Amino acid sequence: MVSLSARLRSQFFTAFGYAILRIDMRGTGASEGNHPHPWSATDLTDLYDLTEWVTQQPWSNGQVGGFGNSYQATTAEMLGACGHPAVTSALVRFNEFDVYTDIAFPGGVPNEFMLTQWAEYNRALDANQLPKSMSTLEKILVKGVKPVGTNPIPKHANQQVDSALRHITFRDDLDPELNITLDDISMFTRPTTHALDHWGSWFDAATANAVIHRFANNPRPQRAVIGAWNHGATQHVGAKENPFPLLAQMKESLRFFDNPPATRELHYYTIFENEWKSTPEFPPAGLTSTRFFFQPQSGLSSLLPPPQPADRYQTDFNASTGLNNRWQTELDQRPVKYAPIKGQLSYTSAPLEHDTEITGYPIATLFVKSTHDDGNFFVYLEAIDEQGNAHYLTEGMLRAIHRKVSTDTPPYKQFVPYHSFKRADAMPLIPGEVAEITFGLNPISALIRRGWKIRVSISGADKDTFARIPLTGSPSVEIMIGGDQASFIEIPIK
Helix, strand or coil, X not given: CECHHHHHHHXXXXXXXXXXXXXXXXXXXXCCCCCCCCCCHHHHHHHHHHHHHHHCCCCCCCCEEEEEECHHHHHXXXXXXXXXXXXXXXXXXXXXXXXXXXXXXXXXXXCXXXXXXXXXXXXXXHCXXXXXXXXXXXXXXXXXXXXXXXXXXXXXXXXXXXXXXXXXXXXXXXXXXXXXXXXHHCHHHCCCCCEEEEEEECCCCCHHHHHHHHHHHCCCCEEEXXXXXXXXXXXECCCCCCCCCHHHHHHHHHHHHHCCCCCEEEEEEEECCCEEEEECCCCCCCCEEEEEEEEHHHEEECCCCCCEEEEEEECCCCCCCCCCCCCCCCCCCCCCCCCCCCCCEEEEECCCCCCEEEEECCEEXXXXXXXXXXXXXXXXXXXXXXXXXXXXXXEEEEEHHHCCCCCCCCCCCCCCCCCCCCHHHCCCCCCCCCEEEEEECCCEEEEECCCCEEEEEEECCCCCCCCCCCCCCCCEEEEEECHHHCCEEEEEEX
């Protein structure tokens, strides 16, 4: 199905002499056959054959590039992994690098909303229908599949991604319906050979994480961009207007295809400072990891307290960050707007004495004791301004059975403690015994003003987005404070 913005992009590029091809991959839209699962190996061979066909056309100059947003961005990125020498560049925006951690199971926690709704969308597309959850405006702007000549539109009966909720817990689990592991369809297993221009956002699911990993692990010339947008950059998070409208996006796209980058640079936006910055490496130079320890009476400080009585909470499975969080808006480009973070425990710093830049990955280390052998741990980071208003910065999560920090070499360069998420590394909690749980939050860049405070909140559920773990019972959890088992968050600051 073709959106209004896609049609405008096509008209824009053709006006500058580019030929635009919009393709229904095998088993989708008006194309016959079956589509076994997203980003299949069949797609790679079909993209190769398609590129070969393009280069033989009289209107072709023998160079091919791809561009796309979200799912189509990964298809465009796959174009560079198909192995055809004519592929020179790809512009990919707001997509995933690692399907397991970036979209399906962040921190090993099942992203129930995304997998369920994505499957609903796919089933509707296979039937050439508009998804029920699509807004009225979207239904007006989106056109259905265009048939090829007089041929009827095929009826597809493809397997869908919600199968992962039934069959996958660990990274190396094989989904018997899709006949894959999630690594099989992740771009980190498919090296690309073209110049890259790839974008993400601090507030769009894990797309900033994907940009950083792609930048750090791909030596090719590239421009990497991380803004403060929603999915697709239709909204600047925290601003009344979007300072980067569609026409500006298209002009930037044209500049890339006319002159692909010859160097590597990451451009990122620092919120509250409202400045764009650039770095040839990640993390940027000049940052220091600083530990902020949880304190008695809900405090947060760089001072290590002596051992204290543990803080305790009973897991509230009604806790939610709302219906417009970073994970839900990834599906339909709604504005990102978090419900107030109501952590079951929160820790707040004193007012900062200086303007403080945070750029990179905060890392939470929790020493916990639970009544159950499994559970989810969500950690949220916020800035509290001088008027007491809370500004969401970022979050991270980890399912307890994935808590083992692996000493194996990660499949790609990472910047947080490495959890393999493999079945052999499963490490359930032992009820009643203290366990260390350490994990990275999603990256962020923000300037926290003098006089503002930093707040860390902990929860055991986000009911409107992530699956309930465990399925039964309500864990009682203790968070250790001070001494040798001091819980803390480590924040990269300048």
